[in-house]
Amino acid sequence: MPHGQGHLLLSEPGVPAPRVDGMAYDYASDRYAILRHGGGGAPTSIVCGTVRFGHPAARNLVALLPRTIVIEGSPGSASPEADWMRNTLRLIVAERRQLRPGGEEVLTRLSDILVIQAIRSWIADDPAGQTGWLGALQDPRIGRTMSLVHRDPAQPWSVASLARETAMSRSAFAARFTELVGEPVMAYVTRWRMQVALDWLRTDDVPVAVLAARLGYASEAAFSRAFKRAVGISPGAARRSPPDTLRESPHLAPA
DSSP, X not given: OTXXXXXXXXXXXXXXXXXXXXXXXXXXXXXXXXXXXXXXXXXXXXXXXXXXXXXXXXXXXXXXXXXXXXXXXXXXXXXXHHHHHHHHHHHHHHHHHSOOTTHHHHHHHHHHHHHHHHHHHHHHHOGGGGSHHHHHHHSHXXXXXXXXXHHOTTSOOOHHHHHHHTTOOHHHHHHHHHHHHSSOHHHHHHHHHHHHHHHHHHHOOSOHHHHHHHTTOSSHHHHHHHHHHHHSSOHHHHHHSOTTTOOOOGGGSOO
């Protein structure tokens, strides 16, 4: 459930479903608990987890995912993704049976892997995963360009320098990037810098001038102007806004 919608899980239509947040849990730690409920029917084990995405690239990805991702496949299925996920779930269940030293960390890492496997499976099988921002990331040349910008937004990137990285002519690279991503490359570079800046403003207690330098801006004023154009408010106002109430500009969303 990539967007965290409330949902019901029923054995059959019409069966009452109590709210899980009002039930009694056996807490092994503040991040791990076992819930036992019901009786009278065949036992069913369900592994549930919550994942928080902090990095701007991860949030871009989540914004493009459907309401639900369902991984089909029964034992003996030819789908390698389904088989990998079954094996990961087996490891999670084995760790759950008896928490050993380091078990909570193992469960956390396995849960991360499970989410990545599910998203990879959706990207590989769903046509929506082959277009737009996600499709561009999978293009050998344009995907490399986007990875370079994501990894080092402070570099003084230009159309010419990014075209050199992909061994393409300037005009061919610019046209290909716009075709796949849906916006010109330098607009994407600026938008990515502002996404990173917004993330830092929420989590890093350093002066705005330091953030500006981290992102390659010559002055705090130049950075502040670019930030306000992209987000709609100043960096200082963004920092003072509670994270759960600050709404990102739609211009920062992936194409």
